[in-house]
Amino acid sequence: MTQRVPVIERILGANDRLAADNRARLDAAGVFSLNFLASPGAGKTSLVEQTVSRLAGRLRLAVIDGDIATSIDADRAAAAGATAVQINTGGECHLDAVMLQGALEQLDLSAIDLLIVENVGNLICPANFALGTHKSILVASIPEGDDKPYKYPGTYRGVDALVINKIDLLPYVKFDMDYFRRGVAALNPGLVTFPLSCRTGEGLEAWLDWVTACVRMK
Amino acid sequence: MTQRVPVIERILGANDRLAADNRARLDAAGVFSLNFLASPGAGKTSLVEQTVSRLAGRLRLAVIDGDIATSIDADRAAAAGATAVQINTGGECHLDAVMLQGALEQLDLSAIDLLIVENVGNLICPANFALGTHKSILVASIPEGDDKPYKYPGTYRGVDALVINKIDLLPYVKFDMDYFRRGVAALNPGLVTFPLSCRTGEGLEAWLDWVTACVRMK
Numbered sequence: 001m002t003q004r005v006p007v008i009e010r011i012l013g014a015n016d017r018l019a020a021d022n023r024a025r026l027d028a029a030g031v032f033s034l035n036f037l038a039s040p041g042a043g044k045t046s047l048v049e050q051t052v053s054r055l056a057g058r059l060r061l062a063v064i065d066g067d068i069a070t071s072i073d074a075d076r077a078a079a080a081g082a083t084a085v086q087i088n089t090g091g092e093c094h095l096d097a098v099m100l101q102g103a104l105e106q107l108d109l110s111a112i113d114l115l116i117v118e119n120v121g122n123l124i125c126p127a128n129f130a131l132g133t134h135k136s137i138l139v140a141s142i143p144e145g146d147d148k149p150y151k152y153p154g155t156y157r158g159v160d161a162l163v164i165n166k167i168d169l170l171p172y173v174k175f176d177m178d179y180f181r182r183g184v185a186a187l188n189p190g191l192v193t194f195p196l197s198c199r200t201g202e203g204l205e206a207w208l209d210w211v212t213a214c215v216r217m218k
Numbered sequence: 219m220t221q222r223v224p225v226i227e228r229i230l231g232a233n234d235r236l237a238a239d240n241r242a243r244l245d246a247a248g249v250f251s252l253n254f255l256a257s258p259g260a261g262k263t264s265l266v267e268q269t270v271s272r273l274a275g276r277l278r279l280a281v282i283d284g285d286i287a288t289s290i291d292a293d294r295a296a297a298a299g300a301t302a303v304q305i306n307t308g309g310e311c312h313l314d315a316v317m318l319q320g321a322l323e324q325l326d327l328s329a330i331d332l333l334i335v336e337n338v339g340n341l342i343c344p345a346n347f348a349l350g351t352h353k354s355i356l357v358a359s360i361p362e363g364d365d366k367p368y369k370y371p372g373t374y375r376g377v378d379a380l381v382i383n384k385i386d387l388l389p390y391v392k393f394d395m396d397y398f399r400r401g402v403a404a405l406n407p408g409l410v411t412f413p414l415s416c417r418t419g420e421g422l423e424a425w426l427d428w429v430t431a432c433v434r435m436k
Contacts, residue, residue: 039258040341040370041362068342070368091372093311093342121369122342123258124286124311143361143384144259150288151339152258154309166361172390173417199391 015129018097022104022132029109032218033117034211035131037155038139039148040121043165045073046198047139047207048116052080054208059113059215064103066095066120073118082116083107094126095119100133114215123148127155135160135214142166146176149183157187161194163207168197233347236315240322240350247327250436251335252429253349255373256357257366258339261383263291264416265357265425266334270298272426277331277433282321284313284338291336300334301325312343315350332433341366345373353378353432360384364394367401375405379412381425386415 026033036044045065052061063077063084074086085103087095100117107115117133119126127136138159140148143166149156156162162184170177184191192210196203244251254262263283270279281295281302292304303321305313318335325333335351337344345354356377358366361384367374374380380402388395402409410428414421 039339039362040366041257041359067369069371070365072365072368091342093340120342121257122311122340124309124338124340125343141259141361143359143387144257147288147290148258150290151285153287169361169387169390172387 012128015097018101019130019132022097022100023134025104026109026115026132026134029112030218031109031112031115032215033115033133033135035126035133035136036116036118036139037123037126037136037159038119038121039123039141039144042121042139042141042144043198044118044121044139045076047163047165048073048077048082048118049080050198050201050204051116051208051211052077052082054204055114055212056081058212060111061114061116062107062112063116063118064100064107065118066099068092068120077118083112089120093120093122093124094129095131096129097131100131114211123152123155127158134218137161137163139163139165142169142175143173145174146180147183149180149187153187156184159188159191161192161210162188164193164195165198167195167202168200230346233315236319237348237350240315240318241352243322244327244333244350244352247330248436249327249330249333250433251333251351251353253344253351253354254334254336254357255341255344255354255377256337256339257341257359257362260339260357260359260362261416262336262339262357263294265381265383266291266295266300266336267298268416268419268422269334269426269429270295270300272422273332273430274299276430278329279332279334280325280330281334281336282318282325283336284317286310286338295334295336301330307338311338311340312347313337313349314347318349318351332429341370341373345376352436355379355381357381357383360387360393361391363392364398365401367398367405371405374402377406377409379410379428380406382411382413383416385413385420386418
């Protein structure tokens, strides 16, 4: 196993340089960008749909979707009103900076205010690969359970905001919000957090206001 | 990136040899073993708890839990009545055969009929690393959504049985069971499937009967 370590370090070094290039390109074009991280099925694509459809009148949006296979997510983002590009990783468990670089080449960045990158559904690997986006957003969800910050500390530690999706399911599952929030606070004190439901719309306004403020402050 | 490929191939080759060693060791001791795969929060640990507590009078059970961090899962398995060993991968996104080898050394295999290995919560990477266990079980869950077979084909293709957990949440979420099952059938025709709820107990008997039959037929 030990022989793998130096190779991965070289790859991560190259990835960080490409991520810096991506950031510079986004900044030069005046694009603000978010990287959505989550478990499979936490609701990244539903949050993309809600964000796109509700901000479409105010901001020019584009979405880059990462998946092992299919264009299901990009199709949903496009149907919600965004310019959408699908990346199929062909088995890779995360996006990396070179994949984002390729996707950026397919977009007219001068026509975009907000770019959302939806990473591969995975609570572990994507956190290790910078893309060059401005902020990372973790989408957690109630039915995943309240122990996830404790069990996936690396991802919780590295993000800039936390969405707690599917709060409409709180009456039907065992989820101790205080225990969950204590776990988050120990890893990422003061993390801005948005409990919401993409299904019912509850809590979405605070999230949309925050995103809009991020874009305007850029 | 291309330089990474041959190194990973060598690692996988070594992993397969160690997995074969693990299998031989389990067979020699008469232990039947299952490898549980799932997204974070699909309910692997709840299924371990239910399986252990309901089969404890009939079979001698042990559980090996893989996680990035904490012993939450092994503690739950032990509380349910199993001998439990926790593996903390320290960041690795999957178990591999050498980790299982180390955990097997901590167990008295002659005193075990059924060993459950609970892999790291991840729908992608664990499927690429054989452990030497006899059957792989995928635990899906209703709130994850009905598109997961289409988006994570590698994991759905490689398993020997599918548990569909949290069916008690069907009234509260959008989930087209026919669409889900068509996706599964295209990847893994005839896959034995157990819709159930670890929370309500519905459907558990069929799963427990199947596990018991697997152990007895060994």
